[in-house]
Amino acid sequence: MFLCEIKFFSLTNENGSSDFEKTTRNRFYKNTGILKSDDKFEITLDQRKLKTPKGNLFLVEAEPLALAVATEWHSQKNKIIQSKMHLTTLCNTVQDNPNNLTKLDIVQYIVNYLDTDTILFQGNENDDLMKLQITEWDPVIAWFNERFKVHLKKSVQMDVPPVSEQDKATLSRHLMSYNFAAVNGFMYGVDTLKSVILTLAATERYMSPEKAVLLSRLEEEYQTGHWGRVEWAHDLNQQELQSRLAAVVLFVYFNSQSYKSQQKNKV
Amino acid sequence: MSKLQTLRGVIRELRYSLPDRTLKDNIAFRYIMNQYRKYRTTDQQICKAQEEMDFIANTYLCYLRSSRLSQEIHDEFHGKGERSIEDTARMVGFKLPHDPK
Structure with a gap:
């Protein structure tokens, strides 16, 4: 029973940490902000503009949503953990529409x-x-x-x-x-x-x-x-x-x- | 939960999650304060909007808090590599044979 527990923990950890390494980057910016262009808002990470996974410029229509996304990025510690940034994920999915859904x-x-x-x-x-x-x-x-x-x-x-x-x-x-x-x-x-x-x-x-x-x-x-x-x-x-x-x-x-x-x- | 408690909760969560030493210049914080001031002065006719704002503020509080807590639980239990036998034993409430009772 005791050995069994140890094995279980180490197994999950091995998988967990390898995925973790693959999907995270170090935080490369200090400040985050939003920029208004036409009717839409962009997110800035220092002087860079946030882009979607497909490489499009990240744009949202509502100011509070843009602020919430900027806050998500600003609250990242040393590693950027994108899998926990649900608002960013939702915006990305809508903009890139990876499954080409109508x-x-x-x-x-x-x-x-x-x-x-x-x-x-x-x-x-x-x-x-x-x-x-x-x-x-x-x-x-x-x-x-x-x-x-x-x-x-x-x-x-x-x-x-x-x-x-x-x-x-x-x-x-x-x-x-x-x-x-x-x-x-x-x-x-x-x-x-x-x-x-x-x-x-x-x-x-x-x-x-x-x-x-x-x-x-x-x-x-x-x-x-x-x-x-x-x-x-x-x-x-x-x-x-x-x-x-x-x-x-x-x-x-x-x-x-x-x-x-x-x-x-x-x- | 009263509106003030919700606001306090949101600010507390922002303090937890953001690296800034002071929130005074934070754009999200300033936006939230402006919204609160704006809706405080709303008259009875758009009272519905006020309730709506309260619901959204509570939802944002839930978002910030649950994101933080899930990360904390994750950090505590996952992704640390292999644990020592002592750590694992403590985690499941056991003691090793040579530990004092």
């Missing part, structure tokens, strides 16, 4: 994800967990149906028909009203939480990102309550999901129409 592709991906949405599939093997799911998840489903005028039903025995075509069309229309950047943000959120409903609950400001992450990890939380919590697995997972989802909420917000119209009123 807005319609992404919207269809999100809408089809509803068929396997985490909170629509509730387990009935354990009474306590079942109760927890009913008290925590059902109100969110009810809110979602009300908010988007759809009729989703939860499934307990894996017997429920998938989301109706009509509901999918309704939700597609809603998502298509956002711009390409925001829709990319939704996709990132859905992949983080494994739930369209919880992602939209967070971006619609129905619940905080912390709460949405908690609900997406409901079974894990329940099981750790029984069996104990391991910091380097459960806590790490929770904090990482929270930072991802919070980045999504900010990104969608700063890229949404309502925000821009507010900015224009500014003198």
Whole structure:
């Protein structure tokens, strides 16, 4: 048992450190700033301008988003760890579009994800967990149906028909009203939480990102309550999901129409 | 959490994560302070916008804090190379045979 533990730790460390070396660079700048050019903002690292992985000039439309990206770069210590810079990653993905996706592709991906949405599939093997799911998840489903005028039903025995075509069309229309950047943000959120409903609950400001992450990890939380919590697995997972989802909420917000119209009123 | 507590939290996180000795000249800090001053004077009619700002401020706080914590946990447990037997034993709550009880 004891030997087994040592081996496990050293294995993860070997992999971890080699990846770590490959993907990081030393910090090569002292100050970060933003520059306004036309309607968009650029990020500066000392006198250099930040570029995307494909070599394009990094540009964002909203000033607070540019500031948040600059802060991400400014908060790097000796090594630049890009895998943890979720706002920069989202901006890069939108600008470079490495998978050549259209807005319609992404919207269809999100809408089809509803068929396997985490909170629509509730387990009935354990009474306590079942109760927890009913008290925590059902109100969110009810809110979602009300908010988007759809009729989703939860499934307990894996017997429920998938989301109706009509509901999918309704939700597609809603998502298509956002711009390409925001829709990319939704996709990132859905992949983080494994739930369209919880992602939209967070971006619609129905619940905080912390709460949405908690609900997406409901079974894990329940099981750790029984069996104990391991910091380097459960806590790490929770904090990482929270930072991802919070980045999504900010990104969608700063890229949404309502925000821009507010900015224009500014003198 | 009150609005002031949120603001304090954001500033604290910025202090943790940024290398600057003082935040006075930091562009993000100045932007946040300006926004707070602007929305403090908002009248009741756009009260909704004020709540919106509070939600976004809390979300940013969550972003900064969770990013920091996940990095701290990562630094503590991963990527340090091979651990000594003593370190590993301590990590899982064991003692070595020759350690005092």
